[in-house]
Amino acid sequence: MTMDPHLLRTFVTVVRCGSFSEAARELGYTQSAVSQHIAALEADLGAALLRRRPVAPTGVGERLLEHAGPLLLRLDAARADIARLTTAPAARVVVGVAPLAMTHRLGAALAALRRQQPLVEVTVRALGREAVARDVATGGLDLGLFDGATAPHDPLHLADTGPLTTRAVTEQPLAVALPATHPLVGRAGLRLSDLADAQWIDAPDTAVPLAQLRAASETDGYRPALRYDGTDVHGLRTLVAAGHGLALLPRPAVGDVPGAGTAAAGLGVVAVPLSAPRLVHRIEVVHSSAVAGPAALLATALAADTRSKDPAGTPSRGPAEPPTEDAVEERGVRAG
Numbered sequence: 001m002t003m004d005p006h007l008l009r010t011f012v013t014v015v016r017c018g019s020f021s022e023a024a025r026e027l028g029y030t031q032s033a034v035s036q037h038i039a040a041l042e043a044d045l046g047a048a049l050l051r052r053r054p055v056a057p058t059g060v061g062e063r064l065l066e067h068a069g070p071l072l073l074r075l076d077a078a079r080a081d082i083a084r085l086t087t088a089p090a091a092r093v094v095v096g097v098a099p100l101a102m103t104h105r106l107g108a109a110l111a112a113l114r115r116q117q118p119l120v121e122v123t124v125r126a127l128g129r130e131a132v133a134r135d136v137a138t139g140g141l142d143l144g145l146f147d148g149a150t151a152p153h154d155p156l157h158l159a160d161t162g163p164l165t166t167r168a169v170t171e172q173p174l175a176v177a178l179p180a181t182h183p184l185v186g187r188a189g190l191r192l193s194d195l196a197d198a199q200w201i202d203a204p205d206t207a208v209p210l211a212q213l214r215a216a217s218e219t220d221g222y223r224p225a226l227r228y229d230g231t232d233v234h235g236l237r238t239l240v241a242a243g244h245g246l247a248l249l250p251r252p253a254v255g256d257v258p259g260a261g262t263a264a265a266g267l268g269v270v271a272v273p274l275s276a277p278r279l280v281h282r283i284e285v286v287h288s289s290a291v292a293g294p295a296a297l298l299a300t301a302l303a304a305d306t307r308s309k310d311p312a313g314t315p316s317r318g319p320a321e322p323p324t325e326d327a328v329e330e331r332g333v334r335a336g
Contacts, residue, residue, distance in 0.1 A: 008071065012069065015056075045060075076139075092121035093298055094125065094141050096126075097124060098126075098129045100250060101147040102145075103283070105169065110124075117297070129146050129205055132144035132146045133161050136288065137161035148212070149174060149208045151279060152280050153171070154282075155284070164287065167299070167302075168284055172251060176190050176195065176246055192216060195222075196219050196222055202227040210222045210224060226245055237269050242268075285299050285302045287299050
């Protein structure tokens with residue numbers, strides 16, 4: 001059993017496209033070649049993987065898909081990692097940022113980098129949380145900023161995408177975003193367990209995912225009234241204001257609210273602090289262990305001072321100026 005990765009990639013593409021001809025166009029093969037790839041993979045594994053009309057995976061094919069994605073991702077990550085080790089650092093930085101990780105801290109760190117290296121080319125891409133780590137691993141990004149809810153000072157979970165390094169950037173308090181007319185607006189704080197039967201908006205890339213709320217509360221509640229697949233936080237707040245459901249967000253994402261029950265200006269949204277369980281919104285920078293050049297300077301600057309705002313709301317200090325490249329080499333990186 002050889003499990004040729006080229007055949008495996010063809011199989012995954014056919015399933016995703018739902019068509020042999022569409023997969024052939026995407027991969028640059030003839031339709032006959034795609035059919036031969038699938039037949040060879042089925043012969044190798046001794047099982048039918050696809051139903052032909054309509055094109056869909058069999059039960060065995062479904063199980064293979066569960067393995068295929070991570071396997072192909074690790075292969076792409078290995079290729080990208082070797083390329084980083086064998087090529088000189090580029091005079092450019094491509095940064096991927098999850099929507100709730102796009103804070104003033106990144107802007108200040110980029111400004112400091114550009115003052116130190118005015119010729120560096122910078123690209124910032126807004127992506128979903130899972131895409132950030134995936135694209136860093138496979139070389140599409142030099143570094144990324146991703147976020148999530150966790151206990152104070154606990155690292156975020158990172159999918160197994162290869163030898164990546166993560167470092168803390170900041171932690172912020174969480175708040176429940178409510179429409180201004182909601183009966184709970186006047187509360188000083190809200191317990192997550194008391195909201196299990198409320199209507200929620202399922203916004204996996206722009207709010208704390210509902211699956212994480214269920215895990216934190218050990219309940220099957222938090223059922224979505226509406227799903228939002230966007231990466232625009234303002235769009236999510238608009239849906240909350242219109243009464244489509246609640247969302248758990250870092251307090252600054254709702255509005256700068258020093259006290260409880262304060263409305264974000266003009267949005268019809270009120271932030272009420274989360275009182276229990278004790279969770280914070282954490283942002284981390286992720287990059288290859290072989291990061292170098294301007295990307296390494298930026299990563300170190302972002303992680304140089306993690307006290308931009310702690311869960312108690314301590315005022316922030318701006319990020320330090322990026323260290324020199326020699327300083328980065330001396331310090332190295334700490335695996336997350």
